[in-house]
Amino acid sequence: MKSSGFLRVGPFSTNTLIVMVAVYVALFANTALFNSAFNIYKGGVEEVLFTISLLPFVAAIFIVILAALCLRAAAKPILITFLLSSSVIAYFMNSYGVVVDADMLVNVLETDTGEARDLLSVALILYVLILGVVPSLFVYRAELNLPRLKTALTSRLKLVFASVATIVAVFFLFSGHYISMFREHKEIWYRANPIHAVYSAGKLVHDSVKFASLPHLVVGAHAKIPEWDTHRELVVMVVGETARADHFSLNGYARETNPRLQREGVINFPDFWSCGTSTAQSVPCMFSHYSRAEFDPEKANAADNALDILKRAGVSILWRDNNSSSKHVADRVEYEDFRTEKTNPFCDVECRDEGMLSGLQDYIDRHPVGDILIVLHQMGNHGPAYYRRYPPSFEKFTPVCKTNDLGACSKEEIVNAYDNAILYTDFFLSKVIELLKRNDKFETAMLYVSDHGESLGENGLYLHGLPYFLAPDAQKHVPFIMWFGRNFDPQSLSSIQAKRMEQLSHANIFSTLLGLFELQTAAYNPNTDILDHSNPAYF
């Protein structure tokens, strides 16, 4: 067969095309893998040779996988998907130091168009063009030899055999290093692109099938508010986004990022830790009765959370969301989206957190009996476009990074934009407190907690979402603040000054929420409740 037509290449056998694509991706889309191996296995010649050996090792693995999938007409679409997805993953790994695992994929799947627009950058387009589109065009225009089935099968088997032999040979040549990498430095292998992402996607599908068949688990079936509890509670819980504890002046940050909260006499918890490093993990986890070790988003989805239990006991619950969604936490309670001008009166370049307070007094007034819990899910400090997260009047720290391509900004500009967004959260929380003060016929309380922190360029890391064991404290150490109105039961606050210095986490929120409403249920654990209700004043 002769090549013909414009930009035709080839003819090649499908096997040749597979090898070309595998080597291209191994060589050009895996710099994060080589860098990470090189940084950990520093030292002699053998270490350098080991790092180099990763190239034939991953290329051979790609070939085995592609050889199994690229059958006849499926070959080109599969190779193109492989190239395009590797190019996108390479961009995120190289630019932000992230690892694409199951949690990250859930994040991606739940990312809406607004967040996706935040991530679009010139650098991303260049990555996709050079690592994805150009080689994909080559694959698309390649003329393929299609030999008879028997011949094709024999040569395919030879290719697989040679690749497996390469994998085994390379492994045994540097077995000490490979065993050490798979045992002690998994983080290197997590950067093998796109092997780890494909593995994680498979695991995700497997888990969702496994948990989809789970029956709904009722937690705290007979939860009730005791009869002696005749006063009414009004609690606002603010679920923050991407705020790190060490950028709050309440926690000793040198910059004044909490001027209003400092005036309000809030109770600050300096040693508070997140359940996960992503929204999709942390938000459902903090409302779930599962501990961090037991928690899985799919499993938690199939069980009642704190809101379900409180609702069953008669508490009126409203979730207002200016983030992407409640991550299924509010699936069974009243939910309002505030990312649209239809509900949110404070929208300029985007809808502001402040807008979630609009009409809230009406909601409270419309519920003349019983307790009320309002959850406000903030846009907060969602990155990388921190500069979009606050109105212009909050641009106190300058100059700011005005692009989502963090690599193009200085550390100072990134931190300035990030801190301005914290300052806006400080303002927002003071507005929540103002609302509660106007309603002090209730026992009022506010809880504020961030879902996870953020890396701001330390050690080349940006954003969040690293596997928990790998993630730096910046992604896990989060602000947690409580405020109580003047009618709040002083008995339950008696030990809070000692308690606030303890190491606490998202795992304490479930029982603290139930405890705030004096809920009687077997699901409540007094040991994890931050407040002490052991001597109720109203017996």
Ligand SMILES: [Zn+2]
């Ligand atoms: Zn988040």
